[in-house]
Amino acid sequence: MALLLVTGGCGFIGSHLTAALLARGDRVRVLDDLSTGSRANLAPGATLVVGKVEDPETVRAAMEGVDGCFHLAAIASVARCTEAWLETHRVNLSATIAVLDAARAAFGRAAIPVAYASSAAIYGMPEFCPLDEDAPARPLSAYGADKLGCELHARVAGQVHGVPTIGLRFFNVYGPRQDPRSPYSGVISIFCERLNRGLPLAIHGDGRQTRDFVFVADVVAALLAALPMAETGAPVFNVCTGQPSSLLDLSAAIGRACGQEPRLEHQPARLGDIRHSVGSVLRARQALGLKPPVPLEEGLAAVIGWL
Ligand code: NAD
Ligand code: UD1
Structure with a gap:
């Protein structure tokens, strides 16, 4: 029975991962500052350390x-990272260095393997989609730049310090427990909750921007498969479905799932918002042995059932 550390284990993705690890018989320690996550999300059986992941002593x-x-653990909102550039940089990049540093071999023990969350945001505004892992990394947001920084420091961790890592570039993850009330949350949880309450949906820009929405269970499966493949070459993989949805298509699909016609309110596009983001699933599917992704309609029904 392994003991695994999950930073951000009280958040949306981390809480699902923690539950899956416990279910397969591992022991789990969670490090979380409860800033966007909550104790209520913590899977029963996990041990919680409340603290900041950018604090080296706490991480050690x-x-x-x-x-x-x-x-x-990170500040997952691109919009919040645009507003609070330096503060979010400390959490999104310095904290990753603190984790990789603490994972170095020390006092006779071997280096600890680390699987970490990167993001599709590292690609910036792509020239073509679907994006495979060799597409140029040209982030447009502070958030994306810090996630690319995590990948670069993971290479240093492997090449210089012998720390095995693996990075997963999640595309737009959705599912139960993604906070529906925060304006910084993912668009699917915000739209489902607002439609449920009979409120209009805010479309930033023309609504023709596309995203690759991946259900949280598929992300957990990728994380579980990834950790044993961590190595000093610091590999990175997309975690996505390969299927584009525009925001207009998405609001219509949520309307059908809720049995209501959504009212749309157009607002200015967000600064640094990416126009099109769709990933290629091929490399991850082959290397991590992933099953076909959960279809959007099925995932939306799970979110609506949870609300
Ligand atoms: P989330 O906000 O639900 O979870 C993040 C967790 O980290 C929360 O529990 C929060 O309390 C904790 N945390 C934040 N700052 C911390 C700090 N300084 N010290 C300790 N804990 C801290 O977000 P999520 O959607 O579950 O995202 C998880 C990871 O996946 C993040 O690294 C995010 O950047 C990445 N990611 C998410 C998506 C997505 O679509 N949700 C896509 C790509 C990448
Ligand atoms: C999301 C993730 C980010 C991840 C990235 C990978 C969250 C909060 N952000 O960023 O962590 O790295 O995917 O691709 O999960 N929108 C509206 N109305 C709203 C909310 C959003 O029109 O009320 C639009 C946005 O302008 C954007 C799209 O919906 O075009 C998606 O926004 P959002 O869910 O915040 O995700 P990303 O910015 O793509």
């Missing part, structure tokens, strides 16, 4: 005795 203590680490 949390890493004590673990067999592996999933590093998910």
Whole structure:
């Protein structure tokens, strides 16, 4: 039975991952500052350390005795990173360095493998889609730049310090427990909740921007498959479906799932918002042995059932 550290384990993706690890018989320690996550999300059976992941002492203590680490704690909102550039940089990049540093071999123990969350935001405004992992990384947001920084420091961790890592470039993840009330949350949880309450949906820009929406269970499956493949070459993989949805298509699909016609309110496009983001699933499917992704309609029904 392994002991695994999950940073951000009280958040949306981290809480699903923690539950899956416990279900397969592992022990889990969670490090979380409860800023966007909550105790209510913590899977029963996990141990919680409340603290900041950018604090090296806290991370070192949390890493004590673990067999592996999933590093998910971050400020996940691109819009919030645009507003609070330096503050979010400390959490999204410096904290990753703190995790990789604490994972180095020390006091006779081997280096600890780390699987960490990168993002489709590292690609910036792509010239063509679907994006495979060799597409140029040209982030347009502070958030994307910091996630690319995580990948670069993971290479350093492997090449210089012998720390095995694997990075997963999640596309737009959705599912139950994604906070529906925060304006910084993912668009699907915001839209489902607003439609449920009979409120209009805010479309930033013309609504023709596209995203690749991937259900949280598929992301958890990718994380579980990834950790044993962590290595010093610091590989990175997309986690996506390969299927584009425009915001207008998405609002119509949510309307059908809720049995209501959505009212749309157009607002100015967000600064640094990416126009099209669709990933290629091929490399991850082959290397991580992933099953076909959950279809959008099925995933939306799970979100609406949870609300
Ligand atoms: P979330 O906000 O639900 O979870 C993040 C968790 O980290 C929360 O529990 C929060 O309390 C914790 N946290 C934040 N700052 C912290 C700090 N300084 N110290 C300790 N804990 C802290 O977000 P999520 O959607 O579950 O995202 C998880 C990871 O996946 C993040 O790294 C995010 O950037 C990445 N990601 C998410 C998506 C998505 O669509 N949700 C897509 C790509 C990448
Ligand atoms: C999301 C993730 C980010 C991840 C990235 C990978 C969240 C909060 N953000 O960013 O962590 O790295 O995917 O691709 O999960 N929109 C509206 N109305 C709204 C809310 C959003 O029109 O009320 C639009 C946005 O302008 C954007 C799209 O919906 O065009 C998606 O926005 P959002 O869910 O915030 O995700 P990303 O910015 O793509």
